[in-house]
Amino acid sequence: MFVCAQRFVCQLLVVLVFLVGAKQVFAAGPPNVLFIAIDDLRTELGCYGVDYADSPHLDQLAAEGTLFTNHFVQVPTCGASRYALLTGRSPAASGALQNGAMYSGRTALNPQQQPGAQTLPELFRRSGYHTTLIGKISHTADGRVYEYNGSGDGRDEIPLAWDDKLTPFGKWQRGWGIFFAYGQGRHREDGNGNKDLMQFSVENDDDLPDGMMASAAIEQLKQLGNSEKPFFMGLGFFKPHLPFVAPRQDWEAVRDRNIPPPPAPGKVESAHWHKSGEFYKYASDIKKTWPLGKADALQARRAYLACVRYVDRQVGRVLQSLKENGLDQNTIVVVWGDHGWHLGDSAIWGKHSPFERANHSALIIRAPGVSRPGVASEALVESIDIFPTLVDLCQPKFRATHWSLDGVSLRPLLTGTAESVKPVAISYWRDSVSIRDKDYRLIVQPAKAEKAAGVELYDIRQTPDPVQNIAESQPNIVSRMLEFLPTR
Numbered sequence: 001m002f003v004c005a006q007r008f009v010c011q012l013l014v015v016l017v018f019l020v021g022a023k024q025v026f027a028a029g030p031p032n033v034l035f036i037a038i039d040d041l042r043t044e045l046g047c048y049g050v051d052y053a054d055s056p057h058l059d060q061l062a063a064e065g066t067l068f069t070n071h072f073v074q075v076p077t078c079g080a081s082r083y084a085l086l087t088g089r090s091p092a093a094s095g096a097l098q099n100g101a102m103y104s105g106r107t108a109l110n111p112q113q114q115p116g117a118q119t120l121p122e123l124f125r126r127s128g129y130h131t132t133l134i135g136k137i138s139h140t141a142d143g144r145v146y147e148y149n150g151s152g153d154g155r156d157e158i159p160l161a162w163d164d165k166l167t168p169f170g171k172w173q174r175g176w177g178i179f180f181a182y183g184q185g186r187h188r189e190d191g192n193g194n195k196d197l198m199q200f201s202v203e204n205d206d207d208l209p210d211g212m213m214a215s216a217a218i219e220q221l222k223q224l225g226n227s228e229k230p231f232f233m234g235l236g237f238f239k240p241h242l243p244f245v246a247p248r249q250d251w252e253a254v255r256d257r258n259i260p261p262p263p264a265p266g267k268v269e270s271a272h273w274h275k276s277g278e279f280y281k282y283a284s285d286i287k288k289t290w291p292l293g294k295a296d297a298l299q300a301r302r303a304y305l306a307c308v309r310y311v312d313r314q315v316g317r318v319l320q321s322l323k324e325n326g327l328d329q330n331t332i333v334v335v336w337g338d339h340g341w342h343l344g345d346s347a348i349w350g351k352h353s354p355f356e357r358a359n360h361s362a363l364i365i366r367a368p369g370v371s372r373p374g375v376a377s378e379a380l381v382e383s384i385d386i387f388p389t390l391v392d393l394c395q396p397k398f399r400a401t402h403w404s405l406d407g408v409s410l411r412p413l414l415t416g417t418a419e420s421v422k423p424v425a426i427s428y429w430r431d432s433v434s435i436r437d438k439d440y441r442l443i444v445q446p447a448k449a450e451k452a453a454g455v456e457l458y459d460i461r462q463t464p465d466p467v468q469n470i471a472e473s474q475p476n477i478v479s480r481m482l483e484f485l486p487t488r
Contacts, residue, residue: 030230031367031394032331033124034322037137037234038311039078039241040351041337041362043069044304045312047376048362052259054309057316058364061335065366066414067376072425072436073383076339076351076358079139081383083107085336086119086138086158088387088405091428092486102138102157103145111159116400120387121161124232127396132220133162135213136179136236142167146175148189162234166220168212178209179238182245197282198244198303200251205313208245210237214314218321225325230394237314240307240341243282250306259301262344264465265291270456272353272432272443276342279349291347301343329368332393334386337361345465354434354443356464359427367393371414379420380438385410424484435481436460442471442481457481 045055047062048069074084074091079099084091087109091097096107103109109118117123125131133143138157143165146152150173156162171185172178180188183202188194205211217235224231239246267273267290280288286296315335322328342348342357351358363381365371370393384407391399392409412418427434435442441458448454457471457478471478 029228029330030127030129030396032224032230032327033129033232033390033394034318034331034333035137035232035234035390036315036318036333036335037082037135037236038315038335038337038362039136039236039238040339040341041240041308041311042340042343042357043337043360043362044308044343045362047364052257053305054253055312057312057319058335058362061315061319061333061366062364062376063374065333065364065373066371068363068365068381068410068413069376069378070380070425070436070438071361071363071382072359072380072427073337073339073361074426075428076353077429078136078338081338082138085338085383085386086121087403088120088384088401088407089403090384090406090426090486092426093403093406097428097430099139103155109159111155113160114402116402117398118402119158119161120390121158121232121234123391123398123401124394124396125161125163126398128229129396130164130224130227130229130231131162132164132166132224132231132233134166134216134220134233134235135209136238137234141176141179141238142169142174144175148176148180150175150177150189164220166216168209168216170209170212172209179241180243181209181238182243183207188243195282195284196243197279197285197300198251198306200246200248200303200306202247203249205247205310205317207247208310210239210311210314211247213237214317217318221318221321221325221327225327235318237311239311240304242278244300244303244307246306246310250309251303253309254302254305257302257305259298259305261294261297262291262301262347264346264463264467265297265344267291267347268466270466270469271445272355272429272456273346274348274350274352276349292344292349297344300349304341304343332368332390333364333366334390335362335364336383336386337363352429354427354429354432355466356436356441356458356460358429359434359436360464365389365410365414367414370411372416375416377413378438379413379418380422380425380436381410381413382407382422382425385421389414424481426484426486433485435484437481440477440481442478444482444485446485 443456445454
């Protein structure tokens with residue numbers, strides 16, 4: 001009996017030490033939030049076991065926080081994916097499936113303040129946080145509504161969310177010019193026919209927008225470090241989104257690297273396969289074939305890796321600034337990929353599919369005193385879980401939301417008190433719903449669900465690529481997973 005009592009006291013002391021340590025971490029007040037969004041970032045990183053990728057700074061962040069190996073987005077396109085994250089709503093509830101969901105149609109956010117916050121940054125702002133936007137957090141390149149060609153009224157894409165919008169423009173025009181940028185102020189939409197798939201000619205990080213945004217974030221962190229208010233900073237990097245553009249050093253580091261070709265490069269027999277229209281409009285550097293020739297495919301894959309190398313360095317610069325300004329121990333850092341990307345897998349170059357590659361993306365959370373360093377969680381998690389997680393971790397004063405949140409807090413996974421928080425992750429694309437459990441991905445077109453052509457089932461344990469549709473041979477698995485099909 002004495003031994004049992006002694007063991008209980010020891011376990012209690014361990015818990016108390018952890019709780020006291022967590023309290024000390026946030027003794028300076030409510031924790032800050034640095035939310036970093038990276039466009040088109042699939043799990044092609046060292047921390048995900050990819051040894052030919054250069055991502056030392058993201059790898060270090062993962063070593064200090066929690067890496068989620070099974071994170072899935074709600075929609076594999078930029079605007080709708082970000083809409084789901086920022087509002088905390090599933091497309092089953094919102095119907096938001098388009099890039100312009102935040103500012104057009106019936107899903108548009110109300111420009112007038114509502115009793116509850118419509119978005120994550122608005123909730124933190126109404127809680128007394130200083131909110132800063134740099135780069136692409138919503139869909140547009142700088143948080144202002146402009147079309148690719150520059151037309152638009154420049155209104156806030158997310159109403160009432162940001163105290164500061166500090167995206168630098170450099171030599172590029174406002175808005176989408178910085179997003180589709182090449183060196184020296186040129187960009188895809190400037191009317192001069194700039195359509196190169198890749199360019200690696202500039203010498204310095206700040207010769208391109210992502211480097212400029214990292215510098216802007218560093219300057220802002222210096223100021224925020226002297227403020228008594230907590231901050232919420234949204235920092236959205238553009239690369240590795242098309243076109244593949246980065247400094248010369250990044251291309252020179254990878255251009256001769258031995259990397260694997262697409263593991264499943266052939267076109268799949270699926271209604272959801274597409275011809276990668278966005279990618280092929282840039283195809284001045286490669287031969288326009290489906291699928292690409294092996295040499296061209298490897299060239300494009302290396303170009304993607306060069307952009308990842310570049311953006312990883314910008315993340316590292318910002319995290320170093322966080323530390324130098326004494327903010328790292330009181331700041332929650334989230335790095336989120338807005339969706340995955342097919343790098344020639346299934347003869348697709350891009351997102352816009354219900355397959356694994358397009359919906360699986362990177363997620364790292366470092367919450368000092370809460371997350372366990374170096375843990376890789378295999379639990380199924382979704383982008384809509386980030387909103388309730390940050391509310392749970394920060395306990396902001398204002399917590400009313402305009403809509404009910406569809407996600408769940410990931411705090412139990414960060415602390416290790418649970419191994420899972422949900423049985424499936426659900427994604428949406430056009431007329432299909434994609435349901436992912438720990439072993440399988442089921443893709444259903446509800447309008448055609450009674451027909452074999454409307455159901456596809458893939459064993460993810462064998463390969464993440466849709467090589468063999470096993471729906472017909474596994475009716476029990478299909479039936480079980482269909483139970484998770486949303487009714488809304």
